Amino acid sequence: MAFRAGFATFCVYLLILVSSPAGAQSIVSEQEADANPLAIEEGMSAQFAVERVGLVDLEGVLRASSGTSRVRALLDEQRLLFQAEFSEREAVLQLTERELLDIRSTISEDEFALRLSAFEDEVAQIQREIQYRREALDLAFQDAQAKLRSLALDIITEIAREQRLDLILKQDSAVVFRPGLNISDELLRRLDERTKDARIEIEIDYDVSDSAGGDQ
Numbered sequence: 784m785a786f787r788a789g790f791a792t793f794c795v796y797l798l799i800l801v802s803s804p805a806g807a808q809s810i811v812s813e814q815e816a817d818a819n820p821l822a823i824e825e826g827m828s829a830q831f832a833v834e835r836v837g838l839v840d841l842e843g844v845l846r847a848s849s850g851t852s853r854v855r856a857l858l859d860e861q862r863l864l865f866q867a868e869f870s871e872r873e874a875v876l877q878l879t880e881r882e883l884l885d886i887r888s889t890i891s892e893d894e895f896a897l898r899l900s901a902f903e904d905e906v907a908q909i910q911r912e913i914q915y916r917r918e919a920l921d922l923a924f925q926d927a928q929a930k931l932r933s934l935a936l937d938i939i940t941e942i943a944r945e946q947r948l949d950l951i952l953k954q955d956s957a958v959v960f961r962p963g964l965n966i967s968d969e970l971l972r973r974l975d976e977r978t979k980d981a982r983i984e985i986e987i988d989y990d991v992s993d994s995a996g997g998d999q
Contacts (some may be wrong), residue, residue, distance in 0.1 A: 834949055835948045836949065836952065838953070839951055839954060841953065843954075849978060869909065873909075879902055879905075880902065942966050
């Protein structure tokens with residue numbers, strides 16, 4: 784009797800669950816999912832579907848931008864100053880070398896060795912400074928380019944939002960494409976507009992003392 788009563792209660796519970804809307808919907812949904820497992824995958828594919836695509840030549844835009852031209856002009860100015868300074872120091876070294884050779888026969892070998900060692904140390908120091916300043920100029924250009932690149936990426940995000948683009952690819956990733964998909968011209972226009980009144984500065988650390996100290 785206890786078993787029959789328990790079984791009857793279970794049947795009533797099952798009947799209520801199936802007859803209720805929520806229970807019926809749950810059972811039907813599970814049955815549909817089992818019957819058509821591709822439905823879920825299709826729904827997820829629709830969620831990540833790409834309909835509008837843009838292309839951009841970011842490197843070409845950076846090379847053609849007025850900001851890059853101004854940075855190059857500033858660095859060229861620094862290079863000219865750098866070359867003029869070391870040309871003068873090189874002339875002094877050449878004069879010192881000639882004088883050292885002229886007095887070699889008039890001083891002791893020990894004295895000559897000391898002066899020659901000092902001369903060679905000065906030459907090595909100038910060589911280190913030349914290398915360090917070249918690297919400093921390169922780093923300054925890379926830093927300025929990184930800032931321009933960051934601004935360009937911000938503008939690309941703006942264009943994508945305005946034109947409702949789902950995806951923007953590098954131009955060289957496409958073999959053939961419709962010209963209207965290329966946003967490079969618009970990017971260049973906005974980038975030049977944003978930087979035309981900006982004060983572009985380059986920071987160059989010419990202090991070679993730490994580097995020289997590490998070499999000694």
